[in-house]
Amino acid sequence: MTQIPQNVVEPPAEEPGALARGVPGRPLSPLSIAWRNLRKHRLAMVALVVLIIMYLAMLCDGFVAPYPYNAWDRQQAYHPAWNLHVVDAEGRFHLRPFVYVSHYEFDPYRNRIWREDTSRAYPLKLLVRGQTGTMLFGLLKTGVHLYGVQAPARLYLLGADWQGRDILSRIIFGGRVSLTIGIVGTAIAMIIGMIVGGISGYVGGAGDTVLQRICELIMLIPGFYTLMILYNTLPASLTSMQVYFGVVVILAFISWASLARVIRGMVLSVKSSDFVMAARAGGSSPWRVVTRHVLPSTFSYAIVAASLQIPAYILGEAGLSVIGMGVQEPAPTWGNMLQQAKSVTEMTFHPWLLWPGVAIFLTVMAFNFLGDGLRDALDPRTVGLKKE
Amino acid sequence: MRKAGSTRATAVAAAALIALAAALVAAGLACWPHGPAGQRPRLGHAIAPEQYTPQIGRRGGRLVLPSLGRPKSFNPITSGEMSTIDFTQFMYLGLTAMDPWTFAAQPSLATDWASDAAGLVWTVKLRPGVRWSDGQPLRADDVLFTFDTIYDSRTISSARDSLLGPAKERWKLEKLDDLTLRFTLPARNAAFPELLNQPIIPRHRFGTIVAAGKFNEAMGTNSRGEDLPVTGPFMLAGYDGTRVIFKRNPQFYKTDAAGNRLPYLDELLWLIVPEVNTQMLKFRQGELDATTVMGKDYPLFVRPQKRADFTLYMLGPNWGESFLDFNQNTGVNPRTHRPYVQPHKLAWFRDARFRRAVSHAMDRRFMADGILNGLAYPQYGPMTLHGEALMANVDVPRYEYDLDKARALLKEMGLEDRDGDGCLEDGQGHRVEFTLTTNVESEVRAKVAACIRQDLEKLGIRVNLRSMTFNALITSLDSTYDWEACLMTILGTPEPHWGADVWKSAGRAHEWFPNQVQPSTAWEAELDEIFDRGITEMDPVRRREIYARWQEIVAEQQPLIYTVIPEAMVALRGRFGNVFPSRRTFPEPPNAIFHNIEEIYVLGGESGQTRE
Known part of the structure; x- marks a missing residue:
């Protein structure tokens, strides 16, 4: 442990900007301090890079994926993974x-025996024209793909599902749901949680009691059952986009209560601090005091909580999809893709159907490591302890 | 911060689970495509009746079977659901039973039945010497009592409607002596011998209960075996929520050629395993002696394996009808005062050309290959896959996969792409699209729905898929009528009349437009007439002609657009003797193997090997 420099401990933790006074030159903003700390957290940085790559791929899905998500080819049902050759x-x-x-042909035991027509090779090309897909959540159309092969050959880096659709392309497109559901859901839960928690903690008294009991009621109900019940209340005629938002709102509905409770606790502790007292004495309206003075000091927690909550949403969506609820085929999500791999037969004979599980695993791990790193980076007490 | 910590803990735990799944991928990749070394199991098929040559078996041992559902009771009269009949069929016999090969009525508790010239008065002789498991003899009174109970309006019975017939008149039963009965029918009934398969219940045990009006609650799942005297080969020994145990009925009337009393097996045990995949696993682990196998799992069963101690019986196409149907209900919802189906859609759905076009668009070969590894048969009419049944007519119009014909039919209807967006529109500019509903429980059906969606997309018809639980779907079909198209399977039967409720326009199970007051089309009126005529026609040859027309109409009009029927497959351990599978794969494939359950025995040497 390094010796704590005197001048660093001096200022109150509520004003993190002052922490860097000991550093020569311009004082660092809280954000840059956090970023500097985060950069030292190697696992978190790896996670960040992984996530950035995933999100970029998801945004440019139609371009990065060699095929649109629903490009089926029945002759290629269950094509095994990796058909690239160099010899x-x-x-x-x-x-x-x-x-x-x-x-393929069936052998007498109904296994698919794949035969390749070696008379013509189709080289892997960069920037090829292919079937038109969409990117940027369907806003842009693109007929050009980062890589691919000329039809009628098809590239199956991660294999094909029962309709001959490319698993890799579907994983990339599935990110539209699986990678955004956590962020949208957490944002919704965060907004509700902060408002309810802020009011509850700041106002106190009967209002606090009522709001807290409501939170407890929501937390009391087992999460997954609530999910299933709420899913069944969605009207049946929804498009897959509407179902997506339905699922997000349901997931957010389940998780805002716990956030609200923690925020309330933090507000309670901040409420009596000097700068809040000062603001109140200065005649600020309660709304202004809460939004400008109290809630901002809970932000560091909120960011950490958010990054740790996102995986819960991804897993929640996957869980719903695996039992056949959630966004429906043909729109891919990692959950509904994994649903196909549920049986022993599929795992034994077509194990490449499990790749979406790997994508979920990577994302969840990345968010957890990033969350860990963020917590260390944003925690005011650890900021000063790090070696400058 | 505690909460955040615990959220993270769950997330990490879940992530670890997924990591496990990833490890499985690796393991799977490593062992594929070589597979484990070992033996391949044997393949078996349905046999012809002349090959049915039962041997003298040995007493003892037991057979462990899977059951998807729990019994709701052990009451054979009030229960209509398969999960109960699966059990009660071994406990209670009817006067007649179905021949496993010809499907005709064969003697069971009755040895003989004959009608007068008019076909209205039947004399039925009971088998002498039959005793209930509690030692009481079977008497004509028991038969009278059983039919009285079925006709009793306080009894919930699914059989009552088919016994009452279209005239809603009871059969008159008289006891001539202890072993002879006379049935007087209000109208001729060609299926009378088959209808005598109603399970007979003991009057000495339930007489007072029925009189007190408490029969619906009797014979519940908490019954004790001693309280349920049976005539069948097995009687209840226990049920604890996860297992149903039957023991040998020592009073069962049948004996083998050497005079030994049947059945050979001491015990039948069912494990309640509500999921097919789990059943398969339990079979592979040796916990079950038999399991139903789906086409998609066939490679898993026939590949070389360490415990290849079973035979996989392939019994031909399942008895059943799997179809897509459109809601043709012209009615108006009494609550909202809006039609059940939007009028422009109803016009398509009620047009036979539209339904034929859909049939032409269905790639049934891929449905069989892609979903069931080729172990399924395309179906085009109610009995096109069951030429062996007496009433079958396989020579019906077939609207096979042909996109050009489909397009031509749609064009003829005035459905074409008018604005060049790739979607068809009708004359008023409505885009041709509909919602196809399936139930979440059936993986095969969901996949068939996905196929149909793609197939129709090629024609420019948009299909929105929607899945709900089976019960919700049934509610929608039977009472709220708020559906457009759905995928369903009904049990097929060799005797057409048993499906009368499906085919007659006033039927409750007339899927596409149930409970009609007046038949809404000429062909439905003709179906009504066929089914009224078919049941009163006693000459089998003429009956066959009558029902041939029914199958022709259905295939032509396509109210049900048939998809594919899977191969019925059952895996059974090799240590059982006297296994003579027939083609009788309904209601469920295992029945084809266990039609002679009383003769099945454990081959020498290794009885009781099955782990519990």
Whole structure:
């Protein structure tokens, strides 16, 4: 442990800007301090990079994915993963990877036996024209794909599902739901949680009691059952986009209460501090005091809580989808893709259907590591302890 | 901050689970495609009746079977659901039973039945010497009592309607002596011998209960075996919510060729396993002696394995009808005063050309290949896959996969792409789209729905998929009528009349437009007439002609657009003898194997091997 420099401990923790006074030059903003601390957290940085790549891929899904999510080809049902070759049928090595057109037959035991037509190789190309897909949540259309092969050959890096749809493309498109559901849901839960928690903590008295009992009621109900019940209340005629928002709102509805309670606790402790007293003495309206003085000091917690809550949403969506509720086919989500891999047969004979599970795993882990890093970086007490 | 910590803990735990799944991927990849070494199990098929040559077996042992559902009671009269009949069929016999090969009525508790020339008065002889499991003899009184109970309006009975017939008149039963009965029918009934399969219950045990009007609650799942005297091969020994145990009925009337009293097995045990995948696992682990196998799981069963000690019986197409149907209900919702189906959609749905076009668009071959590994059969009419049944007519119009014909039919109807957006529109500019409902429980059906969606997309018809629980779907079909199209399966039967409720326009199960006051189309009127005529026609050849027309109309009009029927497959451990599977795969495939349950025995040497 390094010695704590005297001048760092001096200022109150509520004014993190002052923490960096000991550093020569311009005082650092709280954000840059946090960023500096975060950069030292190697696991968190790796997680951040992974997430940035995933989100970029998701935003440019139509371009990054070689096929639109619903591009089916029944002749290619259950095509195994990875059909890229570098060595051709005659044993010659090619620098540029290529694929062959393949088709299957059933053997007497009803296994699909794949045969490749080696008479023509289709090289892997960058920036190829293919089927038109959409990107940026469907706002832009693109017929150009980052990589791909010329039809009729098809590229299956992670294999195909029972309709011959490319799993990799579907995972990338599935990010539209699975990667955003956590952020949208947490944002909603956060807003409700902060408003309710802020009012509850600041006003106190009967209002506090009523609001807290409501929170407890919501927390009392087992989460997954509430999910299922609420899902069944959605009207049946919804489009998959509307179902998506329905699921987000349901997930947010379940999780705002616990946030509200913690925020309330923090507000209670901040309420009696000097700067809040000063603001009240200065004649600020309660709304202004809460929004300008009290809630901002809970932000660091809120950010950490948010990054740790996001995985819960991703898993919640996956859980709902696996039992057949949630966003419906053909729109992909990692959850409804995993649903296909539920049986022993699929896991034994078509294990590549489990790849969406790997995507969920990576994302959840990344958010957890990032959340860990953020907590360390934003915690005012640890800020000063780090070596400058 | 505690809460955040615990959220994270759950998240990490869940992530670890997914990591486990990822490890499974790796494991799966490692063992694929070589698979484990070992033996392949044997394959078996349905046999012809002349190959049915039962051997003298040994007493003892037991058979462990899976059951998807729990019994709701052990009451054979009030229960209509499969989950109860699966059990009661081994406890209570009817006067007749179904021949496993010809599907005709064969003697059971009755040995003989004959009608007078008019076909209205039947004399039925009971089998002498039959005793209930409590030692009381079976008498004609028991039969009278059973039919009285069914006709009793206080009894909830699904059989009552089919016994009352269209005239809603009771059969008159008279006892001539202890073993002879006379049935006087209000109208001729060609299916009379088959209808005598109603399970007979003991009057000496339930007489007072029925008289007190408490029969619906009798024979509940908490009954003790001693309280339920049976005539069947097995009687209840216990039920604890997860297992149903039956023990041998020592009074069962049948004996083998050597005079030994049947059944051979001491015990039948069902494990309640509500999920097919879990059943499969339990079978592979040796906890179950038999399991139903779906086409998609076939490769898993036939690949080489360590415990290849079973035979996989492939019994041909299942008895059943799987179809897509459109809501043709012209009615108006009395509460909202709006039609059940939007009028422009109703016009398409009620047009046979539209339904034929949909049939032409269905790629049934892929449905079989992609979903069930090719172990399924395309179906085009009610009995096109069951030519072996007496009343079957396989020579019906078939609207096979042909997109050009489908497009031509739609164009003829005036449905074409008018604004160049790739979607069809009708004359008023309505886009041709509909919602297709399936139930979440059936994976196969969900996949068939996805196929149909893609197939119709090729024609420019948009299909929105929607899934709900089975019960919610049934409510929608039977009472709220707020559906447009749905995928359903009904049990097929070799005797057409048993499906009368489906085919007659006033029927409650007339899926596409139930409970009609007047038949809404000419062909539905003709169906009504066929089913009224078919049941009163006693000559099998003429009956066959009558019902041939029914199958023709259904195939032509496509009120039900048939999809594919899976191969019925059952895996059974090899240590059982006297296994003679027939083609009788309804209501459920295992019945094809266990039609002679009383003769099945454990082969020498290794009885009681099955773990519990």
